[in-house]
Amino acid sequence: MTATTQTPVSTNGGGTAQPLLLSELRKTFLARGREPFEAVKGINLDIRPGELVALLGPSGCGKTTTLRMIAGIETVTAGDIKIGDRVGQNLPPGKRNVRCGFEGYAIYPPPQLRGHGA
Numbered sequence: 731m732t733a734t735t736q737t738p739v740s741t742n743g744g745g746t747a748q749p750l751l752l753s754e755l756r757k758t759f760l761a762r763g764r765e766p767f768e769a770v771k772g773i774n775l776d777i778r779p780g781e782l783v784a785l786l787g788p789s790g791c792g793k794t795t796t797l798r799m800i801a802g803i804e805t806v807t808a809g810d811i812k813i814g815d816r817v818g819q820n821l822p823p824g825k826r827n828v829r830c831g832f833e834g835y836a837i838y839p840p841p842q843l844r845g846h847g848a
Contacts, residue, residue: 747779748814748827750800755809757795769795772809801828 757770770792777783785793798804800811802823811818818826 746827749779749812750775750777751810751812752776752796752800753810753812755796755799755811756807757792757799757804758807770799800826802826 752773752775755770755773756768759767759769761767773792773796775783785796787793795804799806800818802818802821806819813821813826813828818828
């Protein structure tokens with residue numbers, strides 16, 4: 731038997747689920763003596779409450795940097811993050827009501843022929 735529950739949706743800033751809008755979000759890393767590196771090149775996303783979204787792509791394409799900007803761990807170079815009716819990049823991380831969980835490769839042991847073979 732499977733049970734499901736509905737999460738209440740609130741748009742007043744105090745609830746659990748709010749729309750997330752990314753508009754032309756960009757992140758450029760600058761280092762002395764090196765060329766600027768544009769890690770995120772103008773991503774646009776409109777995520778509604780209840781939607782499940784996955785960021786997929788090769789290593790180095792900006793997935794983690796995008797998540798870090800949404801959470802407030804990384805600064806935004808250009809563009810907008812809107813969480814509900816609030817401008818996200820103007821909010822400190824603790825006021826965004828955003829959580830991140832990153833996958834650890836150690837969770838899954840490396841496959842071995844012995845024990846996994848037919």
